[in-house]
Amino acid sequence: MYKIGDKKLINAWAFYDWANSVYSLVISTAVFPLYYSAVTDGKIVRFLGMDWSHPDSLYSYALSFSFLVVAFISPILSGIADYTGSKKKFMKFFCWLGGFSVMSLYLFDGVDTVWIGILFTIFASIGFWASLVFYNAYLPEVALPEQQDRASAKGFIYGYTGSVVLLILNLLMIQKPDLFGITAGMASRISFVMVGLWWIGFAQITFRRLPDDIYDKQPGNDYLWKGFEELKIVVREVSNYPTLKKFLISFFLLSIGVQTIILMAAIFGSTELGLSSTSLIVTILLVQIVAIIGAFVFSRLSDKLGNITALKITIVTWMFVCFSAFLLDKSQENVALYFYGLGILLGFVQGAIQSLTRSTYSKLLPETEDHATYFSFYDVTEKIAIVLGTFVYGLLYSITNSMQWSVLCLAIFFLASFIIISTMKKTKYVV
Template sequence: MYKIGDKKLINGWAFYDWANSVYSLVISTAVFPLYYSAITKGKTVHFLGMDWDHPDSLYSYALSFSFLVVAFISPILSGIADYTGSKKKFMKFFCSLGAISVMSLFFFDGIDTVWIGIWFTILASIGFWASLVFYNAYLPEVAHPEQQDRASAKGFVYGYIGSVILLVINLAMIMFPEAIGITSGMASRISFVMVGLWWLGFAQITFKRLPGNVYNKKPEKDYIWKGYKELQIVIKEVMNYPTLKRFLISFFLLSISVQTIILMAAIFGSSELGLSSTSLIITILLVQIVAILGAILFSRLSEKWGNITALKVTIVVWMLVCFCAFLLDKSQEYVAVYFYGLGGLLGLVQGAIQTLTRSTYSKLLPETEDHATYFSFYDVTEKIAIVLGTAVYGALNAITGSMQWSVLCLAIFFLASFIILSTLKKTKYVV
């Protein structure tokens, strides 16, 4: 049994990012969206008794539904996990659900099997995001407050490195399928299996090192009701901690813009700027590589300047990203080069803002044994922000006929987050 603060324990915890980040890069961002688009482009999809003339919308709705499911179930399951001391079991379950669902995407091989792609996309997304609730909840149990910035950053660094390695392997298979005697489509489907095996396989290192029932809880039979009561207690506690409550509001506002930009960046580059798939993939890889440096750099700066100041700097850079994206136009001679530069700037703060928000929230928690329940609020805040952000983005695009105005308006949420963050009082570990 490792003790809190032990280097091997922290490394084992952080290694789950190495395991699961291949999902967010290969499945959510790069290979699967391009594969889905190639199969459904210009076709009508039949799903749930309806004909979908715009299959991209169906895919978007599927993801939104998965986020809503996670937002609904994670607080209740987290309350049960805290009451029964079973965070690790829940994390294992959702990790297995996500990884097996990703591997099942292999059977999505044409327009007649789109339903397989949609259903397993939903289940994979639920597995990924729900497992993160319990994973994040372990942070205050594996690292002391003064270690949490670096521990959080280490997780994201592992994740970016691991996901880039597998993406490069997958892209090589897809771009040169004849080298291994298969088609490009089959190469994509094999990539889905590889992601699932990578995720589930490397996660075992984390599960081996993470403690089980940290507080030796012995639940009674009515644990579901007691878990729900645990949730009610935490809700009241959150309301009684003004700094924590304000941080969650600030996190909600910045997540609206951050997650929307991450999810819509490829579509913006393709539809608004007319960039090729090659240019978009290069940008995605650039973002991931620079994000490694950003996560490390800002974790060090947070130790020197404090979490709040470091976060405010990242928000200013995010606003700059919004303004630069607004100024881009497909008619510009070197628009692809400008987009690469924007991707580099985005990468610098993408890793930084994700690692800093996670560690800052962990430091702001009161003395508690209910870490999973508290982190479920963090997760729900992010999921609702994603749903709202993508809806606002889509509505503004429909009204203005331009994604550039949608991106510019996202800067308003960053500004509001910055203002609220400026009102936070200093604490022992967050200054």
């Protein structure tokens, strides 16, 4: 029976992070980008009738396109989901889309099949990010306001833990393929299938317990038009809640920095600092492991100091990371150790800031049944921030020929976010 605040319900909701986070680590960050680069390195690939002499840029464009698609469709679909009470159906659809698309990357086995890799990279990204809109929207429906910081943190803790477990197994296969009687390339392709099976398989635990249509909606045949009406209502409501509007602006600015650093950290380490793949993978694992601790610590810290103060601490730490990265140089002795140190610090606040922003936004929502539509604004804000952040990062790199200036510039966005969040008024649950 459905009961908000039930521990089993919260655990089941949080377990979707365990299921889906293997995509963001294995596919987005660690294994697939390295596999893609190895397959296309020094080659000209053909896609959409054009020859691409820089395949990495094609991959980047594919991800940017997927973010724009999600930013466009999520408000519309979330409006329909709220009107019809079908959040779980949408969440399931995008979970299956993402999982099957990841498994289909197995068919990408050479330059001639780059089109398969790009196409299913787009579909997998859309599946992952769109499912998160509906997943996040369940937070205020499964946890009471005073439970939401810890519930959100629990999700990220599950996610970081599960993704590290699978990544270590995948890396063992890739580094020691002879133990499994396969090649390193085949090991990478098998890891894609494992990610899809893990994602879809463990998601069933969440789907079995999550409620469907808790408000007992009775939609008519005009659900598409009514979905747009729900969206228009929420747009007006957001404008009438200055605290919520300020938080979204602050979240947009900090997301430019956070998401850009997460996406570009490995490239910064390899291109700017000349670090080996082994050093980068060690750093990625360090970040994930320390993020578990960070999410836990800051969920407790927010209980004592309040969400706003806890968030301000994480933002200041991210600014320090930007300044420290600016000072790094490949000529420095033990630069890899400095990079590891930054990775540990970054991991500590990465889990914290992602967890706290989700729960803080949830606490700021007015009394409403339109949770999916509200969280679509949260998601769109993040996606636009990713597109803008990576563009600014790339533009500054092309102008200065140094990623260090690009990283330093991100500190400006964190500073602006800090200033705006400092002006937010306290509410009953956000102090």
